[in-house]
Amino acid sequence: MSMVTDAKALRSAFSRFVTGVTVVTTRGVDGAPVGFTANSFTSVSLDPPLVLVCPGNHLSTFEVFRNASRFGISVLAEGQQHVSNLFASRREDRFSTCDWQPHATGVPLISGRAAGFVCDRFHALDAGDHAVLIGQVIDFDDACLPGLGYGPNGYFEQTQEREAQAPPVQSTRASVLLDDGRHLYLTADQDLPTASVPAGTSPLRALTARLEAAKIRFNLNVVYAIYDEGPHARRIVFRGQTKGPQPGLSKIPTQNLPELSIRDEALKALLTRFAQEHSTQNFGFYIGDAYDGDVLPASER
Numbered sequence: 001m002s003m004v005t006d007a008k009a010l011r012s013a014f015s016r017f018v019t020g021v022t023v024v025t026t027r028g029v030d031g032a033p034v035g036f037t038a039n040s041f042t043s044v045s046l047d048p049p050l051v052l053v054c055p056g057n058h059l060s061t062f063e064v065f066r067n068a069s070r071f072g073i074s075v076l077a078e079g080q081q082h083v084s085n086l087f088a089s090r091r092e093d094r095f096s097t098c099d100w101q102p103h104a105t106g107v108p109l110i111s112g113r114a115a116g117f118v119c120d121r122f123h124a125l126d127a128g129d130h131a132v133l134i135g136q137v138i139d140f141d142d143a144c145l146p147g148l149g150y151g152p153n154g155y156f157e158q159t160q161e162r163e164a165q166a167p168p169v170q171s172t173r174a175s176v177l178l179d180d181g182r183h184l185y186l187t188a189d190q191d192l193p194t195a196s197v198p199a200g201t202s203p204l205r206a207l208t209a210r211l212e213a214a215k216i217r218f219n220l221n222v223v224y225a226i227y228d229e230g231p232h233a234r235r236i237v238f239r240g241q242t243k244g245p246q247p248g249l250s251k252i253p254t255q256n257l258p259e260l261s262i263r264d265e266a267l268k269a270l271l272t273r274f275a276q277e278h279s280t281q282n283f284g285f286y287i288g289d290a291y292d293g294d295v296l297p298a299s300e301r
């Protein structure tokens with residue numbers, strides 16, 4: 001155990017108890033709004049509804065809060081770090097640089113809060129260098145927003161942490177090189193007929209459904225390439241046979257494919273390889289990403 005006289009170590013140990021962040025507000029004797037950032041907020045009782053907060057005697061407004069007959073507590077929402085910093089700063093103009101509204105009782109409340117409480121003074125006692133201010137809740141609101149968190153490393157947002165831990169969404173597209181022996185069939189924007197593949201669906205089935213819906217006649221056979229188009233995006237390209245004109249597709253002579261001006265570099269490389277292999281009818285299978293990969297023999301000969 002550490003010596004309790006080591007204030008720095010004690011403060012650090014206290015900070016392991018992660019909290020939300022609030023702004024505690026009231027009106028000074030002149031009626032001007034006053035407020036400070038506090039993470040010492042605690043719910044105390046449901047019946048009667050009681051909460052507490054601990055203003056420190058270092059506060060410029062300590063006496064105002066120590067004696068306040070009514071005060072407000074705004075629980076800050078994720079994204080309101082700037083409001084927390086504002087009300088923890090030495091700035092005098094706190095209320096002119098943030099959005100707030102007076103409650104019907106006149107108590108100021110911070111706009112965009114996750115929840116708000118308006119309290120009548122229930123009890124106040126001095127406890128070392130802080131006071132414990134217990135309030136009876138007379139009105140409250142709840143915006144059901146995630147609250148801003150505060151811990152040993154400063155502010156944190158649960159939503160961000162959850163997103164960081166969530167597995168990345170993998171999106172898959174399935175496409176086809178539709179070939180009639182001498183031509184390849186491309187869409188109007190010079191791409192392969194393509195279907196996006198919903199999670200848990202077979203790429204072949206998704207592509208078949210897309211081609212059938214477009215009334216394109218085809219016969220899908222082998223996989224020609226699988227490559228990553230980005231960190232979480234994959235494209236699977238099949239080869240397929242077709243005959244005659246196909247609705248919505250234009251017919252490009254296979255040997256002309258390398259000359260097409262196609263911006264997608266990976267698709268351009270794929271079409272160039274297809275044209276070369278088509279001339280010898282010796283097709284490979286590409287696996288890699290949009291920039292680098294390997295061409296494997298499609299079958300043992």
Ligand SMILES: Cc1cc2nc3c(=O)[nH]c(=O)nc-3n(C[C@H](O)[C@H](O)[C@H](O)COP(=O)(O)O)c2cc1C
Pocket residue numbers: 021035036037038039040041054055056057058059060061084085087088089090091150
């Ligand atoms: C996250 C956070 C939590 C805080 N919690 C409290 C608290 O519970 N009680 C307190 O007296 N001061 C707390 N403070 C410090 C006051 O907000 C800060 O000292 C404020 O500037 C005091 O207002 P003043 O400038 O009017 O003295 C906290 C500061 C931060 C950043």
